[in-house]
Amino acid sequence: DELLVASGGTLVQPGGSLRLSCEGSGFTFRMYWMHWVRQAPGKGLEWVANIYQRPIQPSYAESVRGRFTISRDDARNLLSLEMNSLRVDDTAVYFCARGKYNFGSSYLDSWGPGTQVTVSP
Amino acid sequence: DIQLTQSPSLLSASVGDRVTITCRASQGGDHYVAWYQQKPGKAPKLLIYDASTLQSDVPPRFSGSASGTEFTLTISSLQPEDFATYYCQESKNYLMTFGQGTRLQIK
Numbered sequence: 001d002e003l004l005v006a007s008g009g010t011l012v013q014p015g016g017s018l019r020l021s022c023e024g025s026g027f028t029f030r031m032y033w034m035h036w037v038r039q040a041p042g043k044g045l046e047w048v049a050n051i052y053q054r055p056i057q058p059s060y061a062e063s064v065r066g067r068f069t070i071s072r073d074d075a076r077n078l079l080s081l082e083m084n085s086l087r088v089d090d091t092a093v094y095f096c097a098r099g100k101y102n103f104g105s106s107y108l109d110s111w112g113p114g115t116q117v118t119v120s121p
Numbered sequence: 122d123i124q125l126t127q128s129p130s131l132l133s134a135s136v137g138d139r140v141t142i143t144c145r146a147s148q149g150g151d152h153y154v155a156w157y158q159q160k161p162g163k164a165p166k167l168l169i170y171d172a173s174t175l176q177s178d179v180p181p182r183f184s185g186s187a188s189g190t191e192f193t194l195t196i197s198s199l200q201p202e203d204f205a206t207y208y209c210q211e212s213k214n215y216l217m218t219f220g221q222g223t224r225l226q227i228k
Contacts, residue, residue, distance in 0.1 A: 035217070037165075045157075045165065045208055047217035059215040062122075095164055105153035105171050106212035111164035 002026040004112030006096045011118045016086050022079040022096030022112055030074035033099030035108060036081050038092035038117075046092070049081065050099060064090075086119045093117075123148050123213050127220035133228040138199045142223045144209035146190040154192040155210045156185055158203075159222075165208065169194065199225075 008020040020036070036048040049070040051058040058070045069082040079096055093116050097108040124147035134140050146152055154172045157165040167176045169185040172192055182197045196203055204227055209220040 037217075037219075044206075044222040045159075045210075045219040047210075047219060050215065050217065056215075061216070097164075100170075101212075104151055104212075106215070106217065107153075107155035107167060107170040107210065108157075108165075109167050109170075109176065111166070113164055 002098070002110045004096050004098065004110060006094060006112045006115040009094060009115030009117045011120060012086055013121060014086060014088055014119055016119070017082070017084045018086060018117060020081040020083070020094055020096075020115060020117070022081075024077045024079065024098070027098070027110075029077040033101050033106070034070075034072060034079045035097045035099050036070060036079075037095045037097055037108070037111075038090075039095070039114075040089070040092040043092075048094070051079070052101070083117070086117075088119050091117060091119045122216065123211055123218050125154075125209050125211060125218055125220040127207075127209055127223050130221065130223060132223055132225050134199055134225065135228045136199050136201055140196050140199060140225065142194045142207055142209075142225075144192040144194070144220050146192070146211065149190055152187065152190065152192070152211060154185070154187065156183075156194045157208045157210065158205045159208065160205045168207075 003025045006022040035050040049060045051070045067085045093114040095114045096112045098110040126145045156169040159165040172187040173185045206224045
């Protein structure tokens with residue numbers, strides 16, 4: 001079965017940094033787009049970033065561009081999100097998700113359970 | 122950037138009811154909308170992609186349709202397990218956008 005497991009979420013102070021990881025299994029990881037999506041407490045879903053293969057560059061939501069960096073290690077089936085200059089409004093559950101892309105159509109067909117990031121003094 | 126506006130934000134219905142949730146895109150052109158179901162404390166689950174294609178293992182009481190920039194998710198006969206929050210989603214130029222969500226609650 002396809003499985004995505006995110007880890008690394010914790011309590012961090014404003015201005016701090018954190019690295020999230022997501023390990024995929026049960027599918028050919030390198031063939032898929034991978035995404036991070038977050039959900040602040042009591043709020044809706046917010047897409048954060050995605051990554052595929054070079055030469056396609058990763059894409060970011062405007063709210064995190066310049067502060068967050070998405071990366072992948074296909075040899076280890078690992079997706080990462082490096083988060084810098086964290087703000088209180090970055091507090092959320094962060095989900096990693098597998099994406100499918102086909103001539104403009106892009107959707108997320110498998111999700112991990114999420115990891116909690118709390119940014120607070 | 123494309124904006125997706127869902128309506129209603131809150132929907133009260135009973136088991137057996139037929140319900141429809143609408144998602145409107147802010148721009149014209151080609152659209153490929155997906156729909157997700159999320160239950161409290163859980164990750165979202167893909168229901169429909171490309172506006173009307175049912176994801177495998179999703180019951181056929183769920184359906185999707187499109188007309189111009191308006192997209193609808195219909196549940197033909199509500200079951201107890203369908204009470205949840207539903208989100209539409211689209212992607213343009215590799216950037217992804219979600220609607221604000223529709224919470225479906227028991228009347």
